[in-house]
Amino acid sequence: MDKTVNQKAWFLVLPVFLVVAFSAVLPLMTVVNYSMQDTFGNNQFFWNGVGWFKELLDPSTDLGGRFLASLGRNLFFSMVILAIEVPLGIVVALSMPREGWTVAACLVILALPLLIPWNVVGTIWQIFGRPDIGLLGYVLNAAGIDYNYVSNDIDAWVTVIVMDVWHWTSLVALLCYAGLKSIPEAYYQAAQIDGASRWAVFKAIQLPKMNRVLLIAVLLRFMDSFMIYTEPFVVTGGGPGNSTTFVSIELVKIALGQFDLGKAAALSLVYNLIILIVCWIFYTVMTNAGAERKPQEGAV
């Protein structure tokens, strides 16, 4: 559908613009300001130009080393999360019951982890995984597996990943389910008449129909795992050592822990820039995918 050009529409958008500008642009200006300066406490600031940015991108300095290491860990984490959650979410969506009260029950249970405050998610897994009082830790250790997420890097990683799978796979599953529900029954009947196999139905009908929602799922999951903070912070505190310190955790450590405003601000800007670029790529892909489709298929 073609939209009419109407510059007065700006008045409708103005409230949103003001609210978001107030909470996004103003603070960001402070960040830009800080990123060019150094502070020795007492609110004394010194001009540092692009010094922090140089340091940040140079792995041989302390700041650069820490940033690039946490960035690497974070990207690896996001990739693992996507590799597990997207296929698992599709399988779960395909496993949804067809009708009856079980549909509502499954939906409610699936959505439950999404509405638990993030630090409580951390607390749940902290308790669940402890070898002394947690079911998971206790059972694993009783089975002869030496599992302790506090002292062992690999165990900490496994815990954080399983926790994220527990927390967010439902989002992917619910999105895919919404996509599947929009497929008319006639498509399946046609496939049946053609004698299409289960796999062919999935590849030719279900997957293309889920395309758009899957894109949203990947975007949301990538972004949220790329800025993950609370859950791993509660469970592992970024440890053991620095093994589960992701970018956000590193940033808060520098900003609120050491109060190194200049370094933190420079890190923030680079971090934001990466997110902006990834976001732009997804947005372009998404708008193009939308343009190929029949317009205005919004669901109510």
Added chain:
Amino acid sequence: MHSIPGRRLIMGLFLIFLLLPIYWLVNMSFKTNSEIVSTMTLWPHTPTLQHYKRIFTDESWYSGYINSLEYVVLNTIISISVALPAAYAFSRYRFLGDKHLFFWLLSNRMAPAAVYALPFFNLYSAIGLFDTPWAVALAHCIFNVPLAVWILEGFVSGVPREIDETAFLDGYSFPRFFIKILVPLIASGIGVAAFFCFMFSWVELLLARTLTSVSAKPIAAIMTRTVSASGMDWGLLAAAGVLTIIPGALVIWFVRNYIASGFALGRV
């Protein structure tokens, strides 16, 4: 909808995987601390309500729930009311910079809270809103307003244009059309958007904790502090955790029929 073989088993296993950690939390909240520490029991052998009693009688605990709900509700109201007209504009009109504006909004939904924690602290201290529910409600707008615009735009686009045109021909003014016709038509979409605003504001902690100190402290932050100060009171921690799950569970129950289309953000 055609499903895959073994779907009952897969679904069953996945639901058990989701529920087991939650069960463990509930289980622990009814145990005495000595039972938690000394033995491994699958259900509370000496069930107790002492932890819940403590939370409901101690003001420093239950006020946290009120604070949290206060800013969540405020945020939901602000987000929806500013997002509605914008969603209509994005859905119906083309105007200068519309695509860039939409992308800019979207990019704010993705901005890491950690980046904004410190500048928000400065900003809200400077304008005297620090430690009030308003500070947190406004701060959460940064990710909830774009999300609400995004969801509502999908739903508004599902309403045929002819309806607008007919209404205007019938002599409806714009505000009257908006409230009398459009809002009822996308009521379920508004419900879904409100659900998402509620959800993301309720689960966020980093900003909520940074922007409050005493009088507006959210329950999730009280949990972390009180517990670490008094040693590890696992039972109390578990009980507080269980109580934070309840509002979410209630909200899901009310919107269960819209969850599926809602999670597709109105654009399947």
